[in-house]
Amino acid sequence: MSNHILIEKQISKFNKKIFVSSDKSISIRTVLLASQAVGISKISNLLESEDVLNTLKTIKKLGINYRKTGNTYIIEGFGLNGFDTQKEITINAGNSGTLARLILGLLVKSKKKVKLIGDKSLSKRDFSRVINPLRKFGANIKSKKNLLPIEILGSEFLRPITYDENIGSAQVKSCMILAALNTPGVSVFNTRASRNHTELMLKFLKYPLKIKKERGNELIEIQGLSQFKGFNYKVPGDISSASFFIVLTLLSKKSGIEIKNVNVNSSRVGIINILNKMGANIKLKGRKTYKGEKIANIHVKSKENLKAINCPAKLNSSAIDEFLIIFLVAAKSKGISKFKDLGEMNKKESKRLDLGVKFLRSIGIKVDRFKDNVNIHGNPNLILSKKFEMKNFLKDHRIFFLSCITALTLGGKWKIYDKDSINTSFPNFLKILKKVGAQIH
Numbered sequence: 001m002s003n004h005i006l007i008e009k010q011i012s013k014f015n016k017k018i019f020v021s022s023d024k025s026i027s028i029r030t031v032l033l034a035s036q037a038v039g040i041s042k043i044s045n046l047l048e049s050e051d052v053l054n055t056l057k058t059i060k061k062l063g064i065n066y067r068k069t070g071n072t073y074i075i076e077g078f079g080l081n082g083f084d085t086q087k088e089i090t091i092n093a094g095n096s097g098t099l100a101r102l103i104l105g106l107l108v109k110s111k112k113k114v115k116l117i118g119d120k121s122l123s124k125r126d127f128s129r130v131i132n133p134l135r136k137f138g139a140n141i142k143s144k145k146n147l148l149p150i151e152i153l154g155s156e157f158l159r160p161i162t163y164d165e166n167i168g169s170a171q172v173k174s175c176m177i178l179a180a181l182n183t184p185g186v187s188v189f190n191t192r193a194s195r196n197h198t199e200l201m202l203k204f205l206k207y208p209l210k211i212k213k214e215r216g217n218e219l220i221e222i223q224g225l226s227q228f229k230g231f232n233y234k235v236p237g238d239i240s241s242a243s244f245f246i247v248l249t250l251l252s253k254k255s256g257i258e259i260k261n262v263n264v265n266s267s268r269v270g271i272i273n274i275l276n277k278m279g280a281n282i283k284l285k286g287r288k289t290y291k292g293e294k295i296a297n298i299h300v301k302s303k304e305n306l307k308a309i310n311c312p313a314k315l316n317s318s319a320i321d322e323f324l325i326i327f328l329v330a331a332k333s334k335g336i337s338k339f340k341d342l343g344e345m346n347k348k349e350s351k352r353l354d355l356g357v358k359f360l361r362s363i364g365i366k367v368d369r370f371k372d373n374v375n376i377h378g379n380p381n382l383i384l385s386k387k388f389e390m391k392n393f394l395k396d397h398r399i400f401f402l403s404c405i406t407a408l409t410l411g412g413k414w415k416i417y418d419k420d421s422i423n424t425s426f427p428n429f430l431k432i433l434k435k436v437g438a439q440i441h
Ligand code: S3P
Pocket: 024, 025, 026, 098, 168, 169, 170, 171, 172, 174, 194, 195, 320, 321, 344, 348
């Protein structure tokens, strides 16, 4: 079967209400925490994408059973470190950095050796960021050049640690928090801002965890070896998936969209703050709080005359997965947009900073690149008519989504390969695009 799509027409004006798929970060965390809870957890609206299915397969391999009834996954945990690792096993995190980093945190006490592998993209990503703190806890880890495959053997003599997390990575922070759960004593992490779903979920579970703000950082103190009970959770929509529909609407003519029931945690809404600074008028309505998380409906209307931004680097972590699609808005805005310190983008599923710059240049946009900084020379009159072929992007789902939104808003005749990449995070992306009116072959 062919694995490419063709888009040869811009989208016509639309006015729709949609739901996007459920939040990937929260889905992975609910499954992993349910695997450590005492008793039954019921999780509904779980994202059924490859990253999350790999998380379910992983806990199953580690001896935790689950079943699905209707829209709900039922997971039975046996408490902290309740994994049944009687024999040496291999787990495959596929494309998921989040699964790979977080599961290592849960394996610090594993009685048998566990080998962690992943796909081509994940096998190029650096794991020193989690290997270093995990070794400090006392876990035994073997890896060549800090890359997958990694072998981890737990220790009975774990010790709590203090650690400065200075990348601003929620994967690293969460890995350490999960390791601390299994460690006697109090671990203390001084962390740079990043998404805080793990902390919010543990607080909702009444886990002993304290968070203090200190000079822009967060100091997290976590007491190990406290059990928590099974829980119910209904996963909200993913703002990272919504972002492609936000920009589709913004850059189309005379259109509007309401994206319902999306997680709008302040550590995730960088894209809304950035686009509103550029002149968009994105509104959050029907706000509510659910188990510590904020949820709302996102309302967007098309906007002409968007203006360039000098993007404050302090917004980077809250939009880290959205910069590719933000770059597209910058390409269509008046003036030179400036983005700084985006080196982390090159540590994702593909080298997104390099590929993003290459992509913008291929559609005729002038970009100045200075190491981790980029200046994008916007062109509000940008219209495409040439043929474009998108391939060799390491099957990065977000580059696939970016290509589709570019084709539908700016025109051109696009052949986009690796359609299957959408299954990583947003399996019904093309279906929803068609519902909004896109013509895709
Ligand atoms: C994620 C954290 C981010 C993000 C990734 C999901 C998470 O990575 O890019 O898609 O669920 O914790 P980093 O924490 O490494 O920046």
